[in-house]
Each structure stands twice: as structure tokens, then as C-alpha cells.
Amino acid sequence: MNQSHQNEERITFYGGLTTIGGVHILYSCGDTGIVFDLGMARGFFKGEVSVQSDFGIRSFLLTRMAPPVMGLYDPALLGDVGEAELAQVWGKDHFPQVNNLHGFVSHIHQDHMALLPSLRAGLPVWMHRDAYAVYEAVVAAGEYEGTQADIRLIEDGQIVNFGTFRIEFIEVDHDSPGVTGFIIHGPQHRIAFTADWRRHGRNSYRMDRFIERCQSAGVDLLITEGTRMRPDTLFRKPKDRLEVEVAVECRRAMEDTEGLVYVNILARNVERIADLIIRTQEAGRQLVMDESTAILWGEASKKLRVLAGHQALDADQDVIRLLKTPQWSKGPQRTMEVEFPYEPITLNEITANKSQFAVFLTYPHTPLIAELETFGSCASASIYVHADGNPLTSSDETLLKWLTEFGVQYRYCATGGHAAPQEIAELTTRISPKLVIPLHSMHPTLFNSGGISKYCPAPGESYELSELVGKQFTR
Template identity: 90%
Template sequence: MNQGHQLEERITFYGGLTTIGGVHIVYSCGDTGIVFDLGMARAFFKGEVSVRSDYGIRSCLLTRMAPPVMGLYDPALLGDVGEAELAQVWGQDQLPQVKNLHGFVSHIHQDHMALLPSLREGLPVWMHRDAYAVYEGVVAAGEYEGTQADIRLIEDGQIVDFGTFRMEFIEVDHDSPGVTGFIIHGPEHKIAFTADWRRHGRNSHRLDRFIERCQSEGVDLLITEGTRMRPDTLFRKPKDRLEVEVAVECRRAMEDTNGLVYVNILARNVERVADLIIRTKEAGRQLVMDESTAVLWKETSAKLTVLAGHQALDVDQEVIRLLSTPQWSKGPQPSKEVELPYESITLNEITANKSSYAVYLTYPNTPLIAELETFGSRESASIYVHADGNPLTPSDETLLKWLTEFGVQYRYCATGGHASPQEISELTTRIAPKLVVPLHSLHPTMFNSGGIRKYCPAPGESFALSELVRK
């Protein structure tokens, strides 16, 4: 590293700058670099207008939904899309390219990992081992294709030497296991990336440790998410439901009715699902899962270091019942033959004794409500608990129409994975970098940096790091 001061450190910003998700940043030092993250925001693709996550990479590149870094992707998927075409799409004469390229995935939400199936064979991609356990689960469940990349597992606190720079990986707290930020130790500069984070989760102390490491190292550039920066949150800190309270709210719903309880949780939040299993048992009910959700739970839960010793692993076989996925469902179908140890159940068995069951109801399977509510007793109203599962809004017209039609009570008890603007400001002022870049936000310019110099880059802007820090 002695010659490192002669190597130019460069940073290029592509995605996630004025959107929630889809962060694409390239850091390079000499001929070695890393792209973080490897997901996509929705933008051009939503609902019926969508492409497969592997073969759709051409459309994603030509709509600036994927970073124009040629060494990332499987050449067989690119076809004749090359650097010249991408430079034209980005309105530039040429695009920075890196010879010795790596990738980084901070966690397994689609806006941070959706490019994984499109990556070239052997590309080194770094992620926390718990994040990879979740990815294996979503692939087995049929939600995503696998990857040809060379996945390299990291631990909290691990430092990896890339030759011209080092990366120190630091686990943070979000609503998915294994979420990891980092500090890049370059020859002249240090960059900290928070990944997605929150203070109202189980492990707020991880953020304090992240801050302490940044303070100790003297960070030049801080890159932080700003999902919740909006006009209505600028002057009033929202009151967040604690993560540990979500499953308790689900149990309360199960105790409040003799009807069915529907629960909608994003299955990738495996820790929350584990808590739900325990609360369901406490309420004297069994939790009915579709095959895809059960596969994701089974494949992931046994591998997660964060769930080691959790009670849910001991009781899931007596709590979970398996419901065959309806033929009409547009939801994912398991792509892997997994031997599930759960006893099967039919719709007739559920409706014959509604007070004994909670139904884990994913959004594509919403029409099951018609059968579950039409048959069996309707003396007690059923309750639908919406806890950060898709759709992510409490005002989804389609969902609310189904619930209204069948007289199902709606309870919204979400607690997302993102920090309040005030918490982001506090983290920034405590770290006290020379410069802060807020992104993963619709309103990054609203960020109150507490006097710390801030910069909001435009898509495609590329800087020598020394130039950006002085800017």
C-alpha cells in the first residue's frame, strides 16, 4: 500500500440518487473497484410492465436501471449491447470501467440485489452470510433466479484487503437479516456507507458501533440512505412502532376474534416471521403458510446465525400448517424440491374451525379471502394484519376492496426499516465527515446535515475522490 498514494481513488454515482432504492455506486482505486449495491428501483417496471430479472438486463441497462459497468454482467445476456450504446444512453462520451471488478450486496431486498441473476460467472460478490442465507431462501421459494457470481461471505467486523484499498464490513440494523454497511480504507481517503438502517429495530447498538468506527477512522465521505426524508417529516420526528411490538400486535389480533386472522409480512424479514411463529403458538393457533413462504422460511431459518437458538426453530413443526398454493395464483412457486416437515391442511379444515388458525396471506393469494370468508362461521369478524408485506402502502385500492367486500377488519401495524430524518442528521453530525451524500431518497435536498457539507450528485457524475471531498 506504500505506492497507494500514487493511485487515483475515483467514485461514480449512477443510481438511487433521487429514488428509494436502486443505489449504484462504483468506487475504484487504480485498476480495482467495487460496485455497491446490485439492486433496482421500480421506475420503468411495475405490475404488468416487467421483465425477468435475468434476461431483462438489456432493458434495464437501456433505461438506466442498471449501472453501465461492462464487467458486471453475463455476456450471453448482453448480446450486442456494448459500451458505446451505454455511453449514448447516459449522454457521455465514455464511461469509467474497472479491470479488477467486485460487487457488494448490502441486503436481500429487491432494490439492493435484483441484479444478482444477471451477473457474469465468477464475479466476486461480497455479502454477509445471513444475507446470503436469505438469498438462498428466496431462490428456493421461486422469487428470484440464482446467480453465477462467486459469492464471498463476510462476517460483521471483517476486513478484506483488495490490494489498493481495504474494506471494513459493519453490520447495521434493518428489517432483513445480515444488512451490512462498510468503511472503505483507501490510500488517501475513507468512505463510509450506512446501507439501509433504522433505530427502532432489535439492534440499535449496531449503529452506535458504526458511528464509533467512523469517528475513530476519521471518515472523509459519508454516504447515507434517506428514505423517510419528506416534507411532512422535516420538523416532526415520527413515532415508530418498535420491531419487537409487531408480532405482539399480531397475537393481539388473534386474541381479539374467534374468526380468522390474516397476516401479511414480507417473508424475507425472517426474524419477524420467527417472532410471529412464537406469538401464534402463544395465542393457541396454528399458522397456515403457502408452499413458497414455507420453503423460504425452512431454507433460510436453519442457516441464519442471527436465529441460532430461537424458540421458533424448535416449535415450527407444531405451529406451521401447509396449504397448497392455488393454481390461479400469480405468486412465486418453489423452484427447489424441499422436504417440508409441516402437516398439510385444506381450506375446508380451516373454515371448519377458524379460531384455530392464522393465515399467512401474501398479496398474490388475496383472492383466497373469498373462499375462507364465504364458508364456515361468520359470527366473528376476521382481522387482516398488514405488517410491511406487499403492497407496502396502507391505501392499496385492490386490497381494501377485498377486505371491505367480505367485512374483514384491517389493522396496519407496519414498522419499516428506515431511520427518521432526525436520526440521520444525528448520525451525520456524530460521525462529522468532511462531506455527506444523502441518497436512496425522493427528497435528498431536504436533508438537514447539521452544518456538515453535503452534496447531491447527478446520475452519472464521476469524481476523483480528492476533488469531490474538496467540492
């Protein structure tokens, strides 16, 4: 291999370009490359139309929901699906491939990590140690299968040398622990990837630090998420609820009624669950969890460095009560036997004294409302606090029908994990790259880059970095 080929930097865009999530980008320098991220957008699969995340890799590849980088996957799962079939699906003659291949997972939301069970044994995959702690808990809770990949744990600020390039990993702020972006330091160019990020979280300072590192490195190409770029957000910056206020709103609901309070939070937001436990205790109630949620909380909270010193770790064990997962549930089915440290509770015990409990109610368990509302006192209305748990909308027809049927008050208490468009523009202008690429968005072309040259690639486009950052694009 000659020296010029060894130093050739190439970037290929596959997914997440006009969708929320499913970012798939291959950066390569010579014969070494890294794919980021390893998740999926919803695309062709939703609800009843689904496949297992391991053996479904054939369907994912043939619907362009997984990147056509053959070295990523377990050959036993691929079967006879090969590059020829994928070239037909993508309308390409060939795909860039590298022998020394790595993967990267920025955080443990399904649109960034769902391909983990499909990866080949021994594939090096880099992720923050707190993100991996959440993944182990998700697997233990039965939400996902494990992975055969060789997980390489990283710390905030760590620099890893890949030979022809190095990556500086930088923790950012999102609504999941261990979310990490990076700066790739190549032979000629610097690429920054923000991962998912926000300004209204508990660690906004991390974004200032990310900007400072990018300024210091002299970033040529900035790749940023743009989830909230929509026509209605172009001219007015929304006022976001602060992350620290969400659990306080949950406590307020517990103080506003003598009835039950239902709380729906994505369990992978472990820091928010920790806050909820404390606020539930302050309100004089106990928090009822199903088995899967209790496993996820218990397994993650034991390992997460970000929770070190949190009051929830020292809370009395009787703050949490354990409700056996209903047999009819289509929610996660736990795959490990666990000796729970929490006292069990029955539906009858809950309905006998509703003012004493808050029920962590995931979307698949919504039908429990029928029993919890029919039995026991109905003197005080129950309150349902919807705080970024599935479904990720305040207008879900099924959920609202259940609440209306049983007279349960609905409080939408979302804050989300994504930056406002104006904040993305501010980050971009402060970093001042030669080129910015907005993705992880339904409307990336709406991005106001503040005069910075921007580009919205099409799926399958591949460029040498010198060619890409040297082009003249819209501003």
C-alpha cells in the first residue's frame, strides 16, 4: 500500500440523513475505519411489524436500515445475503470496505444501538462505560439481546490511537447516561460528531467544553444532530423545561391528588429515575415498578459512575415496591433470575390505599389502568404524568382513550434530549468548521448554519475528505 493511499481519508453516508436516528457513517483512513452509530430508525418496522434484532439483520440490510458494511455482522446471521444483493438494493456498484473495522455507539437509545446483537464476534466497538452499564441493564431486563462484539470501554476525554488516525472522545449532555461525541484527528482533517445533545439538561457545560475542544482542534467538518429542526421552530426558540424540573413535576402531581399517580418515563433515563425515587419519597409515597423496570434500575444503578453519591442509592429499600409483570404483557420479558431487594405488592394492595403509591407504568402495561381504576376508592382522580416515555407523543390515540375512559387526568411533562435549532446554529458558528452536515432530522435542509457552508448528503454518497470539505455548498 503506497503512502498516499494509507493517508486517504474517506467518509460514506448511509443512514439517519432524513430520519430521526439510524445514523450510519463510515469514516476510513487507509485500511482502518469506524462506523458510527450502530442503531436503527423505525423505518419499515413498528408495532406488530417487527423482527428479532439478531436474526432480523437480513431484513434490516435489505431495507437499508443497516449499513452495507459486511465486516460488521455475524456471518451466521447473514446467511446468503452478500454484497451483490446489497448493491442491488442500494443501486451501487460497490461499497467502501476496510479490513481493520471498528464500531462506535454514542448511547443506549435503540436508534443508536439496536444493531449490537447482530455484530460479529470480536468486532471492536467503542462506547462510554456508563453507556455500557445501561446496555447490560437493558439486556438483563429483557429489552434487547446481548452482543458478541468486543466492547471497548472509554472515558470522557480519552484519546484512542487507530494508527492512521486518532479519536478524542468527549462526553456530551443528553437524556441517557454516557452519551459521547468525538473528534477524529486524521492525517489532514478533523471531523467532529456531536452525537445527540441538548442545552436544557443537567450538564450543559459539557457542550461548552465540546465547542472549546473543536475550536482548539480546528475542525474541518462538523456533523450534528438536528432532531428539532421543523418549520414551526425556525423563528421562535422553544422554552424547554429543565431536566431537573421533571421529577419535581412528578412530585407535584403526587401532592395534588389522593388518588393514584402513574408515571411514564423511559427507564433508560436512569438519572431521571433516580430523581423520581427521591421525589416519590419526599411526597410520602412508594414507587411501584414492574419486574423489568426494577431489573434495569437495579443493574444500571450499581454500575453507573454518573450516579455516584446520588441520594437514590441510599434511599430506603421500601421506597420501591415490586409488581409482578402481568402474564399477558407484551413488554420486555426478563431473561435472568434476580433476587429483588424490594417488597412485592399486589394490585389489591395498591387499590386499597391509592394515596400511598405512584405506579411506574410503561406503555405495554397501560391495560393495568382498568383494574387499578375500577377497584378501590374513586373519590380522587388519578393523574398520569407522561415524561418522555413511549409513546413519544402527547397525542397517542390509544393512550388517551384509556385515560379518558377511566377519567385519569393527563399531564404531559416532557423535556426531551435534543437541542433547539437556534442552539445548533450557535454551536456551529462558535466551532466555525469549513463545512457542517446536519442529520438525525426529518428536515435537515431547514438548518440555518449562520453563514457556515452546509451540505445534506444522500444515502450512499461517499467522498474523499479533501473533496468534500473543499466543495462550495449553500450557506
